[in-house]
Amino acid sequence: MTWLITGGAGYIGAHVTRAMTEAGERVVVLDDMSSGRANRLPDQVPVVTGSVLDRVELDRVLRGNGVTGVVHLAARKQVEESVQQPFRYYRENLLGLQTLLEAAVDAGVDRFLFSSSAAVYGLPDVELVSETTPCVPMNPYGETKLAGEWLVRSVGRAHRMATASLRYFNVAGATAPELADTGVSNLVPMVFQRIAAGLPPVIFGDDYPTPDGTCVRDYVHVADVASAHLAAARHLVEAGPGTELTANVGRGEGVSVREMVTLIGEVTGLTEPAPVVEPRRAGDPARVVGSAELITKELGWTAHYGLRDMISSAWEGWRSRSRALPA
Numbered sequence: 001m002t003w004l005i006t007g008g009a010g011y012i013g014a015h016v017t018r019a020m021t022e023a024g025e026r027v028v029v030l031d032d033m034s035s036g037r038a039n040r041l042p043d044q045v046p047v048v049t050g051s052v053l054d055r056v057e058l059d060r061v062l063r064g065n066g067v068t069g070v071v072h073l074a075a076r077k078q079v080e081e082s083v084q085q086p087f088r089y090y091r092e093n094l095l096g097l098q099t100l101l102e103a104a105v106d107a108g109v110d111r112f113l114f115s116s117s118a119a120v121y122g123l124p125d126v127e128l129v130s131e132t133t134p135c136v137p138m139n140p141y142g143e144t145k146l147a148g149e150w151l152v153r154s155v156g157r158a159h160r161m162a163t164a165s166l167r168y169f170n171v172a173g174a175t176a177p178e179l180a181d182t183g184v185s186n187l188v189p190m191v192f193q194r195i196a197a198g199l200p201p202v203i204f205g206d207d208y209p210t211p212d213g214t215c216v217r218d219y220v221h222v223a224d225v226a227s228a229h230l231a232a233a234r235h236l237v238e239a240g241p242g243t244e245l246t247a248n249v250g251r252g253e254g255v256s257v258r259e260m261v262t263l264i265g266e267v268t269g270l271t272e273p274a275p276v277v278e279p280r281r282a283g284d285p286a287r288v289v290g291s292a293e294l295i296t297k298e299l300g301w302t303a304h305y306g307l308r309d310m311i312s313s314a315w316e317g318w319r320s321r322s323r324a325l326p327a
Protein backbone atom coordinates (compact mmCIF):
# COMPACT_ATOMS: atom_id res chain seq x y z
CA MET A 1 0.00 0.00 0.00
CA THR A 2 1.01 3.64 -0.36
CA TRP A 3 0.84 6.15 2.49
CA LEU A 4 0.31 9.87 2.10
CA ILE A 5 2.23 11.72 4.83
CA THR A 6 0.96 15.29 5.23
CA GLY A 7 3.40 17.66 6.91
CA GLY A 8 6.13 15.17 6.03
CA ALA A 9 8.71 17.93 5.54
CA GLY A 10 8.24 19.16 9.12
CA TYR A 11 10.23 18.24 12.21
CA ILE A 12 8.26 15.16 13.28
CA GLY A 13 6.96 14.41 9.77
CA ALA A 14 10.48 14.06 8.35
CA HIS A 15 11.34 11.56 11.07
CA VAL A 16 8.12 9.63 10.43
CA THR A 17 8.76 9.66 6.66
CA ARG A 18 12.28 8.32 7.15
CA ALA A 19 11.20 5.65 9.63
CA MET A 20 8.41 4.42 7.35
CA THR A 21 10.59 4.52 4.22
CA GLU A 22 13.42 2.66 5.95
CA ALA A 23 10.90 0.04 7.10
CA GLY A 24 9.95 -0.55 3.45
CA GLU A 25 6.68 1.41 3.30
CA ARG A 26 5.88 3.34 0.12
CA VAL A 27 5.16 6.98 0.94
CA VAL A 28 4.36 10.28 -0.75
CA VAL A 29 4.62 13.59 1.11
CA LEU A 30 2.28 16.57 0.85
CA ASP A 31 3.49 19.73 2.60
CA ASP A 32 2.78 23.42 2.03
CA MET A 33 6.33 24.23 3.25
CA SER A 34 5.02 26.91 5.64
CA SER A 35 7.39 25.51 8.26
CA GLY A 36 8.67 22.43 6.46
CA ARG A 37 11.78 21.97 4.31
CA ALA A 38 11.98 19.51 1.43
CA ASN A 39 15.72 18.96 2.06
CA ARG A 40 14.82 17.08 5.25
CA LEU A 41 13.58 14.22 3.07
CA PRO A 42 15.41 11.40 1.30
CA ASP A 43 15.72 11.92 -2.48
CA GLN A 44 13.59 8.90 -3.38
CA VAL A 45 10.51 10.22 -1.55
CA PRO A 46 8.07 12.03 -3.85
CA VAL A 47 7.23 15.45 -2.39
CA VAL A 48 4.25 17.54 -3.47
CA THR A 49 4.11 21.17 -2.38
CA GLY A 50 0.49 21.91 -1.56
CA SER A 51 -2.01 22.43 1.22
CA VAL A 52 -4.43 20.01 2.84
CA LEU A 53 -6.99 22.76 2.26
CA ASP A 54 -6.65 22.33 -1.50
CA ARG A 55 -9.18 19.67 -2.49
CA VAL A 56 -8.13 19.58 -6.15
CA GLU A 57 -4.51 18.95 -5.21
CA LEU A 58 -5.55 16.32 -2.66
CA ASP A 59 -7.60 14.41 -5.25
CA ARG A 60 -4.66 14.50 -7.63
CA VAL A 61 -2.14 13.25 -5.05
CA LEU A 62 -4.39 10.55 -3.57
CA ARG A 63 -5.57 9.12 -6.88
CA GLY A 64 -2.35 9.74 -8.79
CA ASN A 65 -0.35 7.71 -6.27
CA GLY A 66 -2.92 5.05 -5.42
CA VAL A 67 -2.88 6.12 -1.77
CA THR A 68 -4.71 3.79 0.64
CA GLY A 69 -3.46 5.12 3.98
CA VAL A 70 -2.88 8.63 5.36
CA VAL A 71 -0.62 9.84 8.18
CA HIS A 72 -1.78 13.38 8.89
CA LEU A 73 0.79 15.55 10.65
CA ALA A 74 0.25 18.87 8.83
CA ALA A 75 -0.96 21.52 11.27
CA ARG A 76 -0.19 24.80 12.96
CA LYS A 77 1.13 24.10 16.46
CA GLN A 78 1.90 27.34 18.34
CA VAL A 79 -0.30 27.62 21.41
CA GLU A 80 0.13 31.39 21.84
CA GLU A 81 -0.50 32.02 18.16
CA SER A 82 -3.67 29.92 18.34
CA VAL A 83 -4.99 32.18 21.08
CA GLN A 84 -4.35 35.25 18.88
CA GLN A 85 -5.55 33.65 15.64
CA PRO A 86 -8.32 31.12 16.37
CA PHE A 87 -9.80 31.39 12.85
CA ARG A 88 -6.48 30.43 11.35
CA TYR A 89 -6.09 27.43 13.66
CA TYR A 90 -9.62 26.15 13.11
CA ARG A 91 -9.20 26.62 9.34
CA GLU A 92 -5.76 25.02 8.99
CA ASN A 93 -6.13 22.28 11.59
CA LEU A 94 -9.81 21.41 11.50
CA LEU A 95 -11.07 22.48 8.06
CA GLY A 96 -7.78 21.13 6.67
CA LEU A 97 -8.48 17.80 8.36
CA GLN A 98 -12.08 17.72 7.13
CA THR A 99 -11.02 18.51 3.56
CA LEU A 100 -8.41 15.76 3.72
CA LEU A 101 -10.86 13.23 5.19
CA GLU A 102 -13.47 14.01 2.53
CA ALA A 103 -10.90 13.52 -0.21
CA ALA A 104 -9.58 10.37 1.48
CA VAL A 105 -13.04 8.80 1.75
CA ASP A 106 -13.79 9.63 -1.90
CA ALA A 107 -10.46 8.11 -2.96
CA GLY A 108 -11.14 4.88 -1.05
CA VAL A 109 -8.51 5.41 1.67
CA ASP A 110 -9.29 3.07 4.57
CA ARG A 111 -6.42 3.73 7.03
CA PHE A 112 -5.99 7.09 8.76
CA LEU A 113 -3.48 8.10 11.44
CA PHE A 114 -3.85 11.50 13.09
CA SER A 115 -1.26 13.62 14.99
CA SER A 116 -2.90 14.65 18.21
CA SER A 117 -1.31 16.18 21.28
CA ALA A 118 -1.18 16.13 25.07
CA ALA A 119 -2.69 19.63 24.68
CA VAL A 120 -6.10 17.90 24.54
CA TYR A 121 -5.85 17.31 28.32
CA GLY A 122 -5.49 20.96 29.34
CA LEU A 123 -4.60 21.12 33.05
CA PRO A 124 -4.86 17.49 34.18
CA ASP A 125 -4.99 17.08 37.94
CA VAL A 126 -3.45 13.59 38.04
CA GLU A 127 0.03 12.10 38.51
CA LEU A 128 -0.09 10.13 35.26
CA VAL A 129 -2.38 11.16 32.42
CA SER A 130 -4.11 8.19 30.83
CA GLU A 131 -6.39 8.18 27.80
CA THR A 132 -9.41 8.14 30.13
CA THR A 133 -8.33 11.35 31.87
CA PRO A 134 -10.94 14.00 30.97
CA CYS A 135 -9.96 16.19 28.02
CA VAL A 136 -10.40 19.89 28.74
CA PRO A 137 -8.18 21.76 26.27
CA MET A 138 -7.33 25.31 27.31
CA ASN A 139 -6.51 26.93 24.00
CA PRO A 140 -7.65 26.82 20.37
CA TYR A 141 -4.69 24.63 19.41
CA GLY A 142 -5.74 21.91 21.88
CA GLU A 143 -9.39 22.36 20.87
CA THR A 144 -8.59 21.70 17.21
CA LYS A 145 -6.71 18.54 18.19
CA LEU A 146 -9.56 17.21 20.33
CA ALA A 147 -12.24 18.07 17.78
CA GLY A 148 -9.93 16.53 15.16
CA GLU A 149 -9.86 13.25 17.08
CA TRP A 150 -13.67 13.25 17.22
CA LEU A 151 -13.95 13.91 13.50
CA VAL A 152 -11.44 11.20 12.63
CA ARG A 153 -13.26 8.67 14.82
CA SER A 154 -16.70 9.55 13.46
CA VAL A 155 -15.54 9.37 9.86
CA GLY A 156 -13.83 6.05 10.57
CA ARG A 157 -17.07 4.63 11.96
CA ALA A 158 -19.24 5.96 9.15
CA HIS A 159 -16.92 4.98 6.29
CA ARG A 160 -15.28 1.78 7.55
CA MET A 161 -11.89 3.36 7.91
CA ALA A 162 -9.37 2.09 10.51
CA THR A 163 -8.22 5.12 12.53
CA ALA A 164 -5.73 6.09 15.20
CA SER A 165 -4.94 9.32 17.03
CA LEU A 166 -1.57 9.60 18.75
CA ARG A 167 -1.31 12.14 21.57
CA TYR A 168 2.34 13.11 21.77
CA PHE A 169 3.79 14.69 24.88
CA ASN A 170 6.91 16.92 24.67
CA VAL A 171 8.85 15.87 21.59
CA ALA A 172 12.60 16.57 21.51
CA GLY A 173 15.83 15.42 19.84
CA ALA A 174 16.71 14.51 16.25
CA THR A 175 18.15 11.48 14.45
CA ALA A 176 20.37 13.72 12.29
CA PRO A 177 21.36 17.39 12.68
CA GLU A 178 19.48 18.43 9.52
CA LEU A 179 16.23 16.99 10.91
CA ALA A 180 16.27 19.02 14.13
CA ASP A 181 13.37 21.20 15.23
CA THR A 182 13.91 24.74 13.98
CA GLY A 183 11.22 26.37 16.16
CA VAL A 184 11.98 27.96 19.51
CA SER A 185 8.63 27.46 21.20
CA ASN A 186 9.68 24.40 23.24
CA LEU A 187 11.88 24.35 26.33
CA VAL A 188 14.98 22.67 24.86
CA PRO A 189 15.51 25.05 21.89
CA MET A 190 14.43 28.01 24.08
CA VAL A 191 17.24 27.22 26.52
CA PHE A 192 19.70 26.65 23.65
CA GLN A 193 18.88 30.07 22.26
CA ARG A 194 19.62 31.75 25.60
CA ILE A 195 22.81 29.91 26.56
CA ALA A 196 24.25 30.15 23.07
CA ALA A 197 23.89 33.93 23.32
CA GLY A 198 25.58 33.94 26.75
CA LEU A 199 22.27 34.72 28.46
CA PRO A 200 20.83 32.93 31.48
CA PRO A 201 18.09 30.37 30.78
CA VAL A 202 14.71 31.53 32.03
CA ILE A 203 12.54 29.40 34.31
CA PHE A 204 8.93 30.59 34.38
CA GLY A 205 7.71 30.07 37.94
CA ASP A 206 9.31 28.11 40.79
CA ASP A 207 6.31 28.14 43.10
CA TYR A 208 4.33 25.28 41.56
CA PRO A 209 3.22 22.38 43.78
CA THR A 210 6.02 20.14 42.45
CA PRO A 211 9.17 18.81 44.21
CA ASP A 212 11.42 21.69 43.10
CA GLY A 213 8.65 24.19 42.42
CA THR A 214 9.09 24.20 38.63
CA CYS A 215 6.75 22.64 36.06
CA VAL A 216 7.07 18.94 35.33
CA ARG A 217 6.78 17.51 31.81
CA ASP A 218 7.19 14.24 29.92
CA TYR A 219 9.83 14.34 27.14
CA VAL A 220 9.93 11.80 24.34
CA HIS A 221 12.56 11.43 21.61
CA VAL A 222 11.31 12.14 18.09
CA ALA A 223 12.78 8.80 16.92
CA ASP A 224 10.49 7.08 19.42
CA VAL A 225 7.55 9.16 18.19
CA ALA A 226 8.40 8.04 14.65
CA SER A 227 8.54 4.37 15.66
CA ALA A 228 5.13 4.77 17.34
CA HIS A 229 3.75 5.92 13.96
CA LEU A 230 5.21 2.94 12.18
CA ALA A 231 3.74 0.60 14.79
CA ALA A 232 0.34 2.32 14.60
CA ALA A 233 0.33 2.29 10.77
CA ARG A 234 1.06 -1.44 10.74
CA HIS A 235 -1.61 -2.03 13.37
CA LEU A 236 -4.18 -0.24 11.22
CA VAL A 237 -3.26 -2.42 8.26
CA GLU A 238 -3.39 -5.66 10.23
CA ALA A 239 -6.45 -4.93 12.36
CA GLY A 240 -8.46 -3.44 9.46
CA PRO A 241 -11.75 -1.54 9.33
CA GLY A 242 -13.51 -0.97 12.62
CA THR A 243 -10.21 -0.41 14.41
CA GLU A 244 -9.97 2.80 16.40
CA LEU A 245 -7.15 3.69 18.73
CA THR A 246 -6.42 6.81 20.77
CA ALA A 247 -3.11 6.55 22.58
CA ASN A 248 -0.57 8.63 24.47
CA VAL A 249 3.00 8.75 23.20
CA GLY A 250 5.12 9.59 26.21
CA ARG A 251 7.62 7.98 28.56
CA GLY A 252 5.78 8.29 31.86
CA GLU A 253 8.78 10.03 33.41
CA GLY A 254 8.26 13.47 34.89
CA VAL A 255 11.18 15.89 34.52
CA SER A 256 11.10 19.35 36.02
CA VAL A 257 12.11 22.46 34.09
CA ARG A 258 14.96 23.02 36.55
CA GLU A 259 16.21 19.44 36.11
CA MET A 260 16.03 19.83 32.35
CA VAL A 261 17.92 23.15 32.40
CA THR A 262 20.63 21.58 34.59
CA LEU A 263 20.94 18.60 32.25
CA ILE A 264 21.14 20.88 29.20
CA GLY A 265 24.01 22.72 30.91
CA GLU A 266 25.81 19.41 31.58
CA VAL A 267 25.35 18.08 28.05
CA THR A 268 26.32 21.32 26.27
CA GLY A 269 29.03 22.29 28.76
CA LEU A 270 27.39 25.73 29.03
CA THR A 271 26.51 25.94 32.73
CA GLU A 272 27.00 29.70 33.12
CA PRO A 273 25.23 32.02 33.63
CA ALA A 274 22.90 30.29 36.09
CA PRO A 275 19.19 30.25 35.26
CA VAL A 276 16.95 33.09 36.37
CA VAL A 277 13.40 32.69 37.62
CA GLU A 278 10.62 34.83 36.20
CA PRO A 279 6.91 34.84 37.08
CA ARG A 280 4.68 32.00 35.95
CA ARG A 281 3.32 32.14 32.40
CA ALA A 282 -0.44 32.09 32.12
CA GLY A 283 -1.91 28.66 31.55
CA ASP A 284 1.13 26.47 32.27
CA PRO A 285 -0.07 23.34 34.10
CA ALA A 286 2.12 22.23 37.05
CA ARG A 287 2.54 18.67 35.86
CA VAL A 288 1.72 16.84 32.62
CA VAL A 289 3.15 13.34 32.43
CA GLY A 290 1.65 10.66 30.23
CA SER A 291 1.10 7.00 30.93
CA ALA A 292 2.30 4.88 28.00
CA GLU A 293 0.57 1.76 29.27
CA LEU A 294 -2.08 1.64 26.55
CA ILE A 295 0.24 2.03 23.56
CA THR A 296 2.57 -0.58 25.01
CA LYS A 297 -0.33 -2.98 25.45
CA GLU A 298 -1.92 -2.29 22.05
CA LEU A 299 1.14 -1.86 19.84
CA GLY A 300 4.02 -3.28 21.88
CA TRP A 301 5.65 0.17 21.67
CA THR A 302 8.00 1.58 24.29
CA ALA A 303 10.41 4.49 24.18
CA HIS A 304 14.08 3.63 23.79
CA TYR A 305 15.81 6.98 24.10
CA GLY A 306 16.51 8.98 27.24
CA LEU A 307 16.90 12.65 28.06
CA ARG A 308 20.63 12.87 27.31
CA ASP A 309 20.07 11.49 23.79
CA MET A 310 17.32 14.04 23.22
CA ILE A 311 19.43 16.97 24.40
CA SER A 312 22.71 16.00 22.70
CA SER A 313 21.08 15.28 19.33
CA ALA A 314 19.03 18.48 19.48
CA TRP A 315 22.18 20.44 20.40
CA GLU A 316 24.05 19.01 17.42
CA GLY A 317 21.22 20.14 15.18
CA TRP A 318 21.18 23.55 16.79
CA ARG A 319 24.93 24.06 16.39
CA SER A 320 25.00 22.85 12.80
CA ARG A 321 22.39 25.48 11.94
CA SER A 322 23.80 28.39 13.74
CA ARG A 323 27.22 29.61 12.67
CA ALA A 324 27.31 32.21 15.42
CA LEU A 325 27.44 29.62 18.16
CA PRO A 326 30.55 28.55 20.08
CA ALA A 327 32.22 25.41 18.71
Ligand SMILES: NC(=O)c1ccc[n+]([C@@H]2O[C@H](COP(=O)([O-])OP(=O)(O)OC[C@H]3O[C@@H](n4cnc5c(N)ncnc54)[C@H](O)[C@@H]3O)[C@@H](O)[C@H]2O)c1
Nearest residue numbers: 007009010011012032033034035036051052074075117171
Ligand atom coordinates in the same frame (compact mmCIF):
# COMPACT_ATOMS: atom_id res chain seq x y z
N1 LIG B 1 6.45 19.16 18.30
C1 LIG B 1 5.73 18.71 19.33
O1 LIG B 1 6.22 18.67 20.49
C2 LIG B 1 4.30 18.22 19.11
C3 LIG B 1 3.59 17.73 20.21
C4 LIG B 1 2.29 17.26 20.01
C5 LIG B 1 1.73 17.26 18.73
N2 LIG B 1 2.44 17.75 17.68
C6 LIG B 1 1.81 17.72 16.34
O2 LIG B 1 2.68 17.06 15.45
C7 LIG B 1 2.49 17.54 14.12
C8 LIG B 1 3.82 17.92 13.52
O3 LIG B 1 4.43 18.90 14.34
P1 LIG B 1 5.94 19.37 14.15
O4 LIG B 1 6.48 19.64 15.50
O5 LIG B 1 6.67 18.46 13.24
O6 LIG B 1 5.69 20.79 13.45
P2 LIG B 1 6.26 21.40 12.09
O7 LIG B 1 5.75 22.79 12.00
O8 LIG B 1 7.72 21.16 12.00
O9 LIG B 1 5.54 20.47 11.00
C9 LIG B 1 4.27 20.74 10.46
C10 LIG B 1 4.38 20.54 8.95
O10 LIG B 1 3.10 20.72 8.36
C11 LIG B 1 3.23 21.59 7.25
N3 LIG B 1 1.91 22.25 7.11
C12 LIG B 1 1.34 23.14 7.95
N4 LIG B 1 0.11 23.50 7.49
C13 LIG B 1 -0.08 22.79 6.34
C14 LIG B 1 -1.15 22.71 5.40
N5 LIG B 1 -2.27 23.42 5.55
N6 LIG B 1 -1.02 21.86 4.35
C15 LIG B 1 0.11 21.13 4.17
N7 LIG B 1 1.15 21.18 5.03
C16 LIG B 1 1.07 21.99 6.10
C17 LIG B 1 4.37 22.52 7.59
O11 LIG B 1 4.99 23.10 6.46
C18 LIG B 1 5.32 21.56 8.32
O12 LIG B 1 6.19 20.90 7.42
C19 LIG B 1 1.50 18.70 14.24
O13 LIG B 1 0.22 18.21 13.92
C20 LIG B 1 1.59 19.08 15.71
O14 LIG B 1 0.39 19.67 16.16
C21 LIG B 1 3.72 18.23 17.83
